Amino acid sequence: MAYDLPARMLRLLSLLQTRRSWGGGELAERLGVTLRTVRRDIERLREMGYPVEATTGTAGGYRLAAGTDMPPLLLDDDEAVAIAIALRTAANEITGLADTALRALAKLEQVLPKRLRHRVTAFDTAAHPMGSLPWAPPGSRVDPAVLATLAVACRDHEIITFDYRTRGGATAARRTEPHALVFEASNWYLLGYDTRHADWRIYRADRLTEPAGTGHRATPRELPATDPAAYVAARLAVAPARHHLHLTVPLDAETAAPRAYALPGRVHRVDDHTSRLDLSSDYPRDIASQLLGLAPEATDITGNPDLAPHLDQLGTFLLDIAEQLTGQEHQRDIQT
Incomplete structure (x- = not known):
């Protein structure tokens, strides 16, 4: 396919943006021009502010490098x-x-x-x-x-x-x-x-x-x-999930919900200072992160036993990190 000069320049720039590097012969074949024409077009791109570098090799090649200024990007739809x-x-x-x-x-x-x-x-x-x-x-x-x-x-x-x-x-x-x-x-x-x-x-x-x-x-x-968002949130709050955990926290519902990343339908007001939360997810790490957001105030915790080994594994991981940090601090104290 033959390109006029503006179309060929855009096509060349598009090719340079899609791969780490191109051989000069490859570009010439893609554009339907001679290698000499490719070299001239590369120089035109450099004059326009695009940092095109020459690469070494048997036939040589080109790549688009990062520059000090940001030239226009060429994006498809x-x-x-x-x-x-x-x-x-x-x-x-x-x-x-x-x-x-x-x-x-x-x-x-x-x-x-x-x-x-x-x-x-x-x-x-x-x-x-x-x-x-x-x-x-x-x-x-x-x-x-x-x-x-x-x-x-x-x-x-x-x-x-x-x-x-x-x-x-x-x-x-x-x-x-x-x-x-x-x-x-x-x-x-x-x-x-x-x-x-x-x-x-x-x-x-x-x-x-x-x-x-x-x-x-x-x-x-x-x-x-x-409201569509409120409707979807309410439906998701009652959707089935593999793991469930129910707990009480000494926090009002407005405070507890964002700390637990909880959907509104899963936070229930007990009184002005207490809330009951129903945490549900197919993924144990979701529930673990929600618990951490409520720590250390969570009490009266119930849930499905299948969740326990997952939380135990994550808890062991956190304890190991704490011990490593404690050991590093102790080592610094000895050195000083």
Whole structure:
């Protein structure tokens, strides 16, 4: 394929950003030009501020190095949307990064093509923050393109189809009227009305594949709650889990909930100074971290025995670290 000069320069820059290094002959073949033309184009990139270094070897090659100034980045559509979503999430969820993330997002959105800008603005409309949980379960990775597709469907009220893997591992096709995306530090959730089961359902986005619009729009249904995030939090609070722990702490509910990273539905007021918490998770480390957030005040603890060996193992690990630190301090005292 033949490229004109501007297109060829963009293609060359894109290639340099995708690999550690390229041979000159490889670049020439990819671009459909001579090695001499590649050398001239490399010089043009250097003049534009891109630090392209020559590499040694049989035929020689090139790589894009880090520079003192940051030249413009070349991103494909999915990469641009992924960065915009990450910046929006950081602005809402990560303490101390809000202002910086919003400034970066504003710069990015200013130069986004219209075809991408509507995907990012759809995400802003569809996404609802929820309280943070301490650990992300293994494998909870979501394709940004999937999130963007879901966000657009939520905004446009377009019925979508997708394959969904349940907690038990079974996969089935779903047809849903999407309502909102809800996120917290661990997972993304799609809240929608399942047309097959005629009921509201919550889907973990990392278990959802091949989302596709049907071209049919649904009249928005009234959610049985005032807030999508609160509705999802309440449903998650009563969802089944492998491990359970119940305890009482001498803290009011407003104080206990954030210290335990607990969903609102799992914190119960006993009186002005006491709360009862129901901690549940498939992952013992989730519960361990919640306990540490409440230490040392937790009392009246009950739960399933299967959780005990996991907590014992984690406790032994912490004790070993404490002994190592104590030994290091003792060694310093001897040396001084």
